Amino acid sequence: MSLKCGQLLAIIFSGGVLGAITLSLSSVTIPEIELVPDRLTGYPTWHGVYQGFDRQKNDSMITFASAFMLVVGMIGLKLVLNPPTKTSFITRFYTVSDDPDDNNKESISGVPTTGFNRSLVIYTFATFVTAIAALLFDIGKLWSVIAVSHNTLELTTLLLIGSGGRIKNVSYFVWMFIYIISVGGICVFNDFPIDALFFKIQGLSMDYALVIEFVRVYITTKKHLQDAGNETLPLNSEEIHDNNTRKLLPTTFNHPRHIIFLILASSAHAIGNLLSTIYASSAKTTLIFEICYAIAFPLYILFVYVDTQTTSIIPQKRIYLPYTPTWKVIVISINSLALALLTVRLSFDATTK
Template identity: 40%
Template sequence: MMKTGYCSAVFLSLLALVLVLLSFVGVNPEVPKQVPYRFTGYLSWLPKLEGYDDNMLDAATLFNIITMLLSSYYALKWAYNPPTNPKLITRFYSAGDRDATSSPTIDFDRALAIYIVTTLLAGAALFFVGAGKIWVAVGIFHNASEFIILIMLGSGGKIKSSSSTFWPILGFYIFIISITCTLFKFPYDALWFKGQGLCFDWALIIEFTRIYLTTLHELKHGDANDDLNELIENEDDSSHQKSIIHHPQQLLLLIFGSIFHILGNIVFTVFIHSFYAYLAFSFSYCVAYPLYAYYIYLDFHVSSIYPQKRIYLPETPSWKVAAISIFSIALSLLTIRLGLGWPGAQWGPLKLQMEPMEL
């Protein structure tokens, strides 16, 4: 019965992928004409944007960079100066495996901080060189950070120093994406980079949601509920910190951050000709990554009603890895498919138009 459930999950994810691929049949989009980027003169991946305004773009970019700078600074400060009070240290536990050794979330928070920094660098590079082959040299590290976070969450919350395969795989991924984006002609280079990046974006939403639901279930109904409640009863009330969170609600910050990030990508993918959609994409970063930084703050500076903050990582056997990976690919292709419109339409037919108001 269990094996049937495993096969059904993989089959449904494959079915979703096939249905999305079939939706591309009959679509013959017109490839958008590239325009030179204003600083470098190189052809950009982006078409001419309707309603484009240099002044508005520079204002939005400056605000974005300032927001990301502050988020990066505080995220690194908090992540690399963890508290000494054990009550403030959150620990990862493996759901369903009581014998598994727990690990502190310090490495995960540091990976999250590095993710914010690499996104800042990618955003700054995007402003100076524009979206294109040159930008991939920096933008790939944004995606690599997402890859590290996903592997970390699937490995008990940390990358084992004894692992001899992870870092070569990461290096191989960076090398392959960089080389292929350099060699592929437009628009295949842009679609390839966009597609593989969206896979990680969707996978993060899925994983953060799974972790939140698993932790919520384990704290309320799991085996750990009894011993945690016993520790609460035996603990002196005077030892509680003044700042208390309703653990594990802080995990919602990770979910909301990943959702805002993917929403910005979806809006600009669908309305690829609209300058206002590009602004929405830019401003989504100003929301998503401060949420990630705030999560790091809460993880290290706030206690909970429990004597120990625990995050339970869901079990992820090979069949679940396959199902999540295939479904993430399907969602990535679906996002790109929405940007192509429907059969008989041209590339990016849904154009978000905003006419200036007459006073």
């Protein structure tokens, strides 16, 4: 009973914080912005003139980040199209359950990370297309119907973590269809600033949720590997010997440190989005956000590389996914939305100064 009370209190507290931030937004006067037309169609974008804006610098940075994403995406594609077959190279997801009587076969045998790695590669390509669209159309209504693919892959990643690393039924495709139609419809049928604010808030929510979930995955995996202790015997000298002829990276990696790449990648993207939102009129923060793309997605593919091409000092590479009951999903969702709204709230304060 006390646990249920604690769950209820967590939901109520998170809801209270969200309500307070929402109320603070209701008192904000949205400043008048003279929207800049995009260069290809002349349609209004979602921003005014940036302070210190240099189109050549902006185009160069987007091109640089896009080229990076394309190259690492091709590398990632090669990796996931040829997944490892040796047991020592295969990483498996294990969902941590609070139910001692859980006889789920997947929680016992594990789920290979193949599908998760593929989603990261598709995520990279979707973001590459989104960046090219920004280069052509600029950030606006027309761009949003393409950029929703980027957010869809973020949502897919969150769902994979929550479902044990595997899409288990066709309801996933139904929900993705509903999400895409909903976001696209709201952005298309609403005028500025509602369309821009909605897209920004839902995008920030995804970014923050990814950071939270990757941190939870790392902590859970680290804890369970430490608790296993003597149950995970070290590899013998022949298995641990590194015969790597490639000098770039070793074939033996200190598992599960490669999960840190996911945390760093999602954090870089979230920080870039946060800065470009709070200081929305600054050309410098826009460039920083674009640089973050060139940092985040190579890190995602680096995770895929280490996950598929290296062994571990323990017999089997495992990633433990945290148990996430409905009440935790609600709390994480509310907190992610609250952080997104707070970011937007801070952007109004920065704009009026």
